[in-house]
Amino acid sequence: MFKVLKKLAGKKRNKRPVGSEDTLASQASTKDxxxxxxxxxxxxQVKKIFHYPDNKDIKLxxxxxxxxxxxxxxxxxxxxxDVRTIExxxxxxxxxxKxxxxxxxxxxxxxxxxxLSTMRxxxxxxxxxxxxxxxxxETSAYAFECANFQGRSVEKAENEVVIKGPKEAFTEKVVxxxxxxxxxxxxxxLMAETVTISTRSKNEVFILYIRNLANEKLVDNIKNRLKNLDVDAIQNLSLLEQYIEERPFSMFPSVLYSERPDRATSFLEDGHIILLMDNSPDSLILPATFWSFFHTSDDHYLRFIFGNFARFIRAGAMFITIFISAIFIAVTTYHSEMIPADLLLAIAGSREKVPFPVFFEILLMEIAFELIREAGLRVPNPMGPTIGIVGALILGQAAVEANIISPIVIIVVALSGLTSxxxxDVSLNFALRIIRFIFxxxxxxxxxxxxxxxxxxxxxxxxSLKSFGVPFLAPMSPHYVASGDTIFRRVLKNENLRPGYLKPKDMKKKSDEAVK
Amino acid sequence: MKQNNLIKLIFLIPFILILTGCWDLKGLDRQVFVIGIGLDVSDEKGKIDITYLIANPEVGTSFAGGGTEEDTVMTVTMRSPDFLSLRHSVNAAVAREISYDLLKVIVVSEELAKDEEFIRFLYSAEKDREIKRNTYLIVTKEKAAEFLSKNDPKFLTRPHKFYENMIQRGIEVGFIPNSELHHFFRVTEEDANLFLATYATTNIRQKEDEYRINEMDALAGDVRIEGETNSANFLGAAVFLEGMMIGTLTGVENRIVMLLHDASSITDILAPIPDPFHEDYELTVRIRKQHNTSVEMNVHDMPPKIHVTLPLTVDVLTDPSMENPVDNKKKVEKLRSTMEEFMETKIMALVEKSQKEFKAEPFGWSLYARKEFKTLKDYMEFDWMRTYPEMKIDVDVEIRFGQFGRQPKTPSYKGIRD
Structure with a gap:
């Protein structure tokens, strides 16, 4: 099925915009x-290339x-x-x-x-x-550095919040x-190579890896993939991600997207490759496994037991968010003998006055929840709290009081929404929410x-999924030599191996017990 | 062309799902839940009167959007050859589909239980997919339909809760046997033991001279209980031999059976026994069974002999004669010997009753007998059921004292009163 879809997608991607070559070519000839x-x-000549003085910020x-x-x-x-530097x-x-x-x-x-010797x-x-x-x-020109692109300063990470550990996040300036x-x-x-990936806007991507750690084939593979792009402009990493991923129709993401420099660094040190770009307050980490989407930096910053407790809760929450609504439907419509007597009577009692079957009730509430979520995201800041209150009121109390929704359904949907x-990780989050509907x-x-x-x-x-040659569930299935950081993590001292699925040049990252 | 077909196929897959799904979809609000089934004799041969006790799910829930003033339960009685076909026949009077998901008890009137035909009707419970094997069998003195409609539990408004809690607590304290259907079928098919079913009634005697003096050595309905409480009593056991009721055991007798039977889950018993130091009073003891009963058997003698040793731990919790037995070794020994004697006579009386009246045993001893034979054939030839009434049985109770209350020593009666 995916082959067909891939073919369809491939056809569209290969189409070139009409007439672009003419202008680009003429631009090139004046520069030569x-x-x-x-x-x-x-x-x-320079005035002509830059259309001085129509282009207002070109100064002579x-x-x-x-x-x-x-x-x-x-x-x-x-x-x-930076005009002051020039002056x-x-x-x-x-x-x-003198x-x-x-x-x-x-x-x-x-x-x-x-x-400089050419106009180019x-x-x-x-x-x-x-x-x-x-x-x-003189037949040559001279250039000196005085670039000063405007941007934010380093701020707190907003999407990947941690309790313990560094708070700073990437900004839009790649430097x-x-x-x-x-x-x-x-x-x-630590290598920071650049590749120019677009022909018109000349967007540059920084490929970061550690030279004597990262697998060379992997680095070459990624470089080739970036060099082979033939696009006018790719503004930022969120767009680039969609150009380089292998399965654009897949439910699961294959590239990890992180706004935390500490997280990117720890992946670099394990032999992963990081992509950075201007205008992207984040980094792309590849290859990515399922576990990297499931983990947070806090898991390692917190002590062994606390970190694993958080992992346990999160794993539970993941199953709850996928299954609870579906289980509720299945059990109440097909397998009522599975429910304890009191709960069964409570559910049956609450369903006496409600018009819709359980399936529609759940679907209705789940859609309503997704609506609130989407609306809450897009709503202008000053109106945010209002949406929350209206949503909670309409969905919760009013729907129950009007006998449209049974109260147990509210509990179920609220739980599945909360646990999500x-x-x-945004991508996995979306995947789980869609999968929930399929269930x-x-x-x-x-x-x-x-x-x-x-x-x-x-x-x-x-x-069956793979991200840049790495199986999605590695190192659990198939099994690879690694430090066993999957659902739970080990004591930090014992996590002494780099993930084997990356085939790093140096497997060991600390001596046993981390003490000499 | 090939690709087109594939795309068509992909679009067809959802239709396959939709067309084939939803076979046994059954919304909860389209069903009513039967908590108990009552079986009564009818005057037509081959049929019985069956009563459904149906729970009202809306009772006991407090939801926004208005509660209800409806009844907790309803009962429906119809004549039917079995309780499978009745599920549909009863829809003439009940609006929704009958579900046995919450079925807790099967209530049988004593009259039907004593009927030879009874087993024919009960065995259909084994056939029905929805009837769980852990459903309890209850025998009632009155008609089952009367029991189900008269029973009006206080506090526990949801009927399944009442039956569940009443039966479980009854089993824990030993007043009623664990009478799951599963055990009924097992014992009946084993053909060596007696099956004990819970005995219950709402037909409680009101006149003073009709109830028994010793509180628990009685059957349900014979105990004097005053006050505004549940209208049903669960006490004692109905004795079944080969699928037919042949007698009853009182609450105390049932406790003795459960103490002797290793498979029963009884943990501790609080009971009054006569005080050896003062004939007017009774001591309360907690009897715990911490070790298994040891059963020694000599089946090759004529008549065969069984020697049973019952090790018990006893906590003496009261001392109404204020004799302070803890202090004195002689007194402890006296306490032990009278207590052992008291228990042994009680047990022997029950064993004799089983040998003479029932001609079979409810203690599970046939299992020990099997070990004595080399082949199953030998055991069959021995014929446990026929041999049991002639056996020489003696029971030895061995008491180990545990605690004597929180404060073992109390001042003497004379010391306070002088």
Whole structure:
């Protein structure tokens, strides 16, 4: 079934937008020129490429070197540069220069100056926030770094909250994100390679891995996949995730998405690969297994027993959120002999005055719950609390009092909704919520029998899934040598192996008992 | 073309599910729950009068949207050859489908239980898929229909709760036997023992000279209980031999059976016994059975002999004569010997009753006898049922004293009164 869907998806993806090549090609031809001896030509050329002065934030500052009186032109894009740096380190020293023989490198006081020989380099440097200097009578230009893209500062993680441990989260600036990771891994083997993945917007992706740990084949595989993309623009990682995943129609995610630098770092140290990108306050971690979606950083930050208790609760919650509504339907419509007498009579009693069958009742409430959830997410901030109150009122009390919904159904749906929040990963959360509906349907049609067969089918599917060559349920099934961090975790000292399914170059990450 | 077919197939799969599903879908609000089934003799041969005790699910629930003032239960009686076909016949008077999911008790009137035909009707319970084997069998003095409609429990408004709690507590304290249907079929088919069923009645005697003096050595209905309480008594056992009721055991006799029978789950018994130091008073003792009964058997003698040793732990909880037996070894010995003697006579009286009146035993001793034979054939030839009435049986009670109350020593009566 998925092959067919894949084919359909593949067809759509390969279609190219019509007419894009013409403009891109013409853009390329103007950039291929070399830098002229005549400064007038160069200025005219850059002005033409950047459509100066129609493009309002393209700035040109022309002046003369203080001593030699040579003409100088400085080009930069004011919105993405630090103008103060240009003034203090370039324009100032040039104007005040007193030695006629001084070269430009001797005059400018920035951390580095790059020598540019083609127009293509000039354009690229300007687009990335650098300033470019043309000098009268020279066939090369100079660029110095003064990029200053606007963005948030480092803030608290909002979606992956922890009680104990670091609170900072990735921001939209990739430099900051990289710095957050470098802060945690002070090692020259931490590689941060870049690949440009889009042709028009020139979006860059940072591929992070630890050179003598990560499996080379895996790194090459991911690099190839990124290089083979032929897209005009990919704004951020959430979009990139959908370009590189293997099964776009799969219910389960195959790439982990985390906004916590500490989490990304711990995956890096295990031999995983991290993708970072500008405009993405998060990281992509690959390959990902089912367990990585199920875990949180708190599990390891809390002590052994507490962490495992949290895991136990979460595992229970996961089953409750999938099954409770379905079990309620199955048991009340097909297997009433399973319910204890008092509960059976209570349920039967509460159903006396209610118009709909259990199946519709549950479905109605589950949909209502999803509505509140979606509405609550999209509602503008000042109205948020109102939605909550209205939702709780309508769904809870009013529905029961109007004899539309039996009160036990409210308990069941509230429980299944509440427990769904324990899974913090957005993708898995969505998957579970959709699966819950499928279970509700199978329970409504076949009772426990239907649920069991669908569950078995689901397990078959889960075991067949792979994320970048790694089985989805590894290291549990199939079994791999690893530190056994699946449903429960071990004592930290005993987690001394890297996951075997990544085939890392160094399996052992600490000596036995972690003590010399 | 091939791909098109595949897509069509995918769209067909949901239809398969929808067309085939929902076979035994049964909404809870489309059923009524039978808590008890009553069986009575009818004057037509091959048929019995069957009563359903149906619970009202709305009673006892307090939901928003208004409660109900409806009755707790309703009873329906119809004549039917068995209680399977009745499930549909009764729909002439009951609006919904009959469900046996909550069936707790099968009530049989003494009259029907003593009928030879009874076994024919009860065995249909083994056939029905929905009747659970842990349903209790109750024998009532009056007609089962009368029992079910007259029984009006206080506090426990939900009928299943009443039967469940009443029977379970009765078994725990030993006043009534564990009479699950499963045991009935097992014992009946084993053809060596007596089956004991719970004995109950709402027909309680009101006149003073009609009830017994010793409180628990009586059958249900014979005990004087005053006050505003439940209208039904559960006490004593109906004795079944080969699927037919042949007599009764009192509450105390039932306790003795349960003490001797290793398979019963009785844990402790609070009971009064005569005080050896003062004939006017009774001591209350807690009898606990911490070790299994030892049964020694000599089946090859004529008549065969059985020697039973019953080890009991006894806590003496009261001392109305204020003699302080703890203090004095002689007094303890006296207490022990009189107590053992008292119990042995009680037990022997019951054993004799079983040999002479019932001609079979309810103690489960036939199991010990099987061990004495090399083959099953030998055992069959021995014919336990026929041999039992002639056997020489003696019972030895061995008492070990436990505690003598929270405060073992009390001041002497004379010391206080002087």
């Amino acid at each position: 020129q070399s830098i002229s001896y005549q400064i007038e030509d160069n200025i005219k 500052r022309e002046c003369k070197i203080g001593a030699s009186e040579k003409r100088v032109a400085i080009f930069f894009i004011s919105t993405i540069t 203090d380190s370039a324009i100032g020293p040039i104007l005040k220069n 030695h006629p023989d001084a070269t430009i490198k001797e005059m400018i006081a920035t951390q580095n100056i790059t020598h 380099d000039v354009v690229q440097n300007m687009n990335t926030g650098n300033a470019v200097i043309f000098i009268e009578g 900051v994100n990289l710095s957050l990771i470098r802060k945690r891994i002070k090692n020259e083997d 929040f324990t899974i913090s 509700i349907f199978s329970a409504g049609l076949f009772g426990i029998f239907g649920m069991t067969s669908f569950f078995v089918m689901g397990i078959f599917y889960l075991t």
